[in-house]
Amino acid sequence: MAAPVVISAAQVILNNFIPLASEQIKLEWGFKEDLETLRRRLILIQSLLSDAENQRITSASMREWLKNLKLVTCDAENVLDEFAYEALRRKLEVKNRMRNKVRNLFSLSNPLAFRLKMAHKVKDINSMLDLICKEANDIDLKPADQLLNAASTNVKPRDLNFRLTHPFVDDSQVVGRDGDVSTVIDMLIGSYDSGDDLSIIAIVGMGGMGKTTLGQLVYKNKKVVKYFGDQRIWICVSNDFVVKRSLNEMVQSLTRNQCEMENIEGIVRMLQEKLYGKEYLLVLDDVWNEIADKWECMRNSLLGIGGSKGSKIIATTRSMHVVSTMRTSPSLTHHFEPTIRK
Structure with missing residues (x-):
């Protein structure tokens, strides 16, 4: 080799x-x-x-x-x-x-x-x-x-070749995920109402268990495509969670144009032009951030967009600390749970 x-x-x-x-x-x-x-x-x-x-x-x-x-x-x-x-x-x-x-x-x-x-x-x-x-x-x-x-520090490096994910998957190569896909789709477009202004669905599991694949299958599902249309956005977050970069990537996904704005208010205004009053789906894949202030900034920015209350965020993560930081309801948390040996 x-x-x-x-x-x-x-x-x-x-x-x-x-x-x-x-x-x-x-x-x-x-x-x-x-x-x-x-x-x-x-x-x-x-x-x-x-x-x-x-x-x-x-x-x-x-x-x-x-x-x-x-x-x-x-x-x-x-x-x-x-x-x-x-x-x-x-x-x-x-x-x-x-x-x-x-x-x-x-x-x-x-x-x-x-x-x-x-x-x-x-x-x-x-x-x-x-x-x-x-x-x-x-x-x-x-x-x-x-x-x-x-x-030599406690800093998590954003790896030089970190795992960049995307929403594309060959579902013919994936087996045994139908039940998980149905569960998450029910959370997305079912009748459940968390009562929150920002509904966040967390997919939690250990590394290599298929969280990203599940997100991909949900993202391209016909029901989900019909429900959210072109207002579907996929962002690979990985180790280095930067609110400004994530918002810029949302603009790029929606407009297909490069966006490198420095002012968060300006980025939110651009997103308002595309998403105000509409139901959109945002997938945040591979989230590691446990810093509450960072997520609060992201959350307030998303609320500032003014999307319809039917808008949903899916976050895939290995950590329940992340789920807690994002204030996800237990009813909207989907676990990949290994079987406990008796």
Whole structure:
């Protein structure tokens, strides 16, 4: 396999779960420092990949390094998915026990055993990543300054090659999503009324579970197209949530023209010309922002557009903290829930 192809595949893996590592650091697993080390190692390796791509090296040593990197990063991704699964499993188990009025929560799965097991796994992966970094030095790869600086801070970088999503999907290649699609469509155009001036539907699930695909299927569904017409807008938000940029992208989607206005009021006025009094659908895909002030600015801007009350926003996210920040009603939150093993 040619090096650029392998590099691209490895970048996709890193771009998808560096933010997941950052999210797990916030949880009280008992070894936050090791998780932070893991996040920094992943960002450092991403910067090494950037240098590898620039050099276009196709040597045997480069191919071997990329092969080892892919194996380690896949292991790291599996560990982070275990964290996400365990966090969701515990929430669901506690919720079920409270629903059944069972007070004794000491019978829950042993959290100490889980911490010990995962602590060892994280340390092992960090050791392997350290070896990968040393091997990179042997083949003369140097980290890009931009990502290396990000690795030494708590800032989430907007990846150089972050996962840009779009509303287009070949539904003939998607199976087993009909029930989820119907549920979300009912939230969009059903009789349910949240009573809010801005109705936000959240699609929540772990990475790789198909949140974006579900959003795409809903976006292109015939009922949805008929209901909202041309007033459908898709925006890939990703890590760096900037209100001005998101509003400019809304204008570009509606007008098919480039929009780089600096004044938010001016952007909202342009959106009013297209959407005032109309029902529109806005999809915000891959939302990570948990800063309330940023969302409040976006929310007020959307309210300022003056769209019809039937307008809807769909937000896909991995985090319930995002759902809370956006003030989404539980009735408008759709979960991808893994089956809890008995």
